[in-house]
Amino acid sequence: MIQITIIGSGNVAQHLIKAFSASKIIEIKQVFSRKKEALHHLIEFEKIIDDYNHLQTADLHIIAVSDNAISEVSEQLPFNNQLVVHTSGTSSIELLNEKNRRGVFYPLQTFSKTKEVDFSIIPFCLEAENTADFKLLETVAKSISTAVYSISSEQRKALHVAAVFVNNFTNHLYHLGQEICEENQLPFAILRPLIQETADKINTLDPVDAQTGPAKRHDSNTTEAHLAFLQDENKKNIYKILTQSIQHNGKKL
Amino acid sequence: MIQITIIGSGNVAQHLIKAFSASKIIEIKQVFSRKKEALHHLIEFEKIIDDYNHLQTADLHIIAVSDNAISEVSEQLPFNNQLVVHTSGTSSIELLNEKNRRGVFYPLQTFSKTKEVDFSIIPFCLEAENTADFKLLETVAKSISTAVYSISSEQRKALHVAAVFVNNFTNHLYHLGQEICEENQLPFAILRPLIQETADKINTLDPVDAQTGPAKRHDSNTTEAHLAFLQDENKKNIYKILTQSIQHNGKKL
Incomplete structure (x- = not known):
């Protein structure tokens, strides 16, 4: 033993x-x-x-x-x-x-x-x-x-940063989604299957291939409507920066 | 029929x-x-x-x-x-x-x-x-x-915005996590169980209760080390804004 x-x-x-x-x-x-x-x-x-x-x-x-x-x-x-x-x-x-x-x-x-x-x-x-x-x-x-x-210790540091992105930050996006639901009298439960499927998808697909949505499609009518809908400056800012990041990454690949 | x-x-x-x-x-x-x-x-x-x-x-x-x-x-x-x-x-x-x-x-x-x-x-x-x-x-x-x-149409608009946060943006965080892994010779597979558990958790916990990590703990030693580690301006910026948003939300509740 x-x-x-x-x-x-x-x-x-x-x-x-x-x-x-x-x-x-x-x-x-x-x-x-x-x-x-x-x-x-x-x-x-x-x-x-x-x-x-x-x-x-x-x-x-x-x-x-x-x-x-x-x-x-x-x-x-x-x-x-x-x-x-x-x-x-x-x-x-x-x-x-x-x-x-x-x-x-x-x-x-x-x-x-x-x-x-x-x-x-x-x-x-x-x-x-x-x-x-x-x-x-x-x-x-x-x-x-x-x-x-x-x-190695150096790799572990990188891994921890990556883990913050896919775990802590992701969970916070769930939290923001919940806030948007509650502000509009929608049950958060309605988003749970989508959250589950988003995570399940990358067991079989690379994240870049699993990417969908208005940012990825460069559908500026929708992204502008969403920004106009969001009243909260913090959510607006996060929406803008992640939309730009998706579009920037899309071009690079 | x-x-x-x-x-x-x-x-x-x-x-x-x-x-x-x-x-x-x-x-x-x-x-x-x-x-x-x-x-x-x-x-x-x-x-x-x-x-x-x-x-x-x-x-x-x-x-x-x-x-x-x-x-x-x-x-x-x-x-x-x-x-x-x-x-x-x-x-x-x-x-x-x-x-x-x-x-x-x-x-x-x-x-x-x-x-x-x-x-x-x-x-x-x-x-x-x-x-x-x-x-x-x-x-x-x-x-x-x-x-x-x-x-209603108005609620559906809100729901779609919330869905962008928990699906499109979350998937993009997976993508950024994958980039950090690949830049450091780490297999992305190592993050998959964490991604799965992050999504599974909110079937039994509210996102705000499931929140963990250096931002939530106000552990500025770690968040500063992470920012110093990140070379890419885009990832740095996203790290900063989501960290602030977690800490801001933490105070509100």
Whole structure:
């Protein structure tokens, strides 16, 4: 069995605890959490610790805390020359204290407490300073997911920016669509099948081939009518800039 | 049986022909197409006509052509006082020639030739000038879909704008995400599960509750690092404006 210790109790930590608990080759040795109660529905209470001095070494130590806490947490670990990784999309491997062997174990997904996630399709982006450590991370990731990638810190930064576009920004467009519906006494539910189909389409089509709509058609009658319809300056501005971007990209390709 | 004639041979016309062919209460009487061959895989050849003078009356005549052709096509129909509808999200009911009884039969979905669509969940937005005609449109729509709505021309305009945000603009964000991946030797496939989960989430969460990411967290270290990473002025600009919009909306709520 590969012994893993997890430091953290947030969304990512909790989802990892669940996924590892179901793996046949992994044993969760300890979980560090300031709030022990936050985790006792997920793991035996005696495995949860809240004092760094009680941390024992394992094959792999996963720091799943917010970006700005990674550096300090990695410094506080009471051991040297062990394998320590973080789970962040934005942070460099360098952020980890160099007294230990370092790596990254980044699951590229959006986690929320209230929704179950199918780990088997989540891409894991791995990085390590030496081959043996990378192999161990690969074995661990493959025991819970079928999509495992070797990604450098520089590539991971690019990937996180791309993820902001397709996840955070996309979700915000859903929010703006909802506002437009509610301002006009339309149920947001009416847009849900369209949102689903828009996402489904790019499983079989390249986004550029899936692009439709008035911007793509250079149908200025419609885009001008839409801009006249939008009262809110912020939505008007977003409409203009994304329309121009679609038309600019269309020309380039 | 309700007899329906379809005028047009594009994506919407073809998807409607397929859906109606499977309905037990609908008979497709005729289909008008300039290019008869475009449709003969979908319907008996003798039902396809290419001369307006051969059009017979039916219970319902559906004009499924591009927005700028609706007016002229509706004028050319060789009959009066029949029920004639268009399928457009942007065009007013008024665009139809008033020699016939007018209506709108708008399926809110993005259609592409290469991908099958599950009609049963597509929202149909209906409008008619009198109650009997509305009832007929409702019966027809309910025979192929479970999501049927009464939507005025004014509401339909709002809905179309909202659809541009959640469909056309969202797809363009996928495209920008793909560009960032390719510029950094990353496979776009790595983003697909995230895109899928982003869309799935809003089936159970409101978009505002599903919002995550550096903009929402007001994590300016990350947003500034992302802006510094983005070389392209267009992507930088879109990143800035959507980040501000997320933060502005966050405050309002």
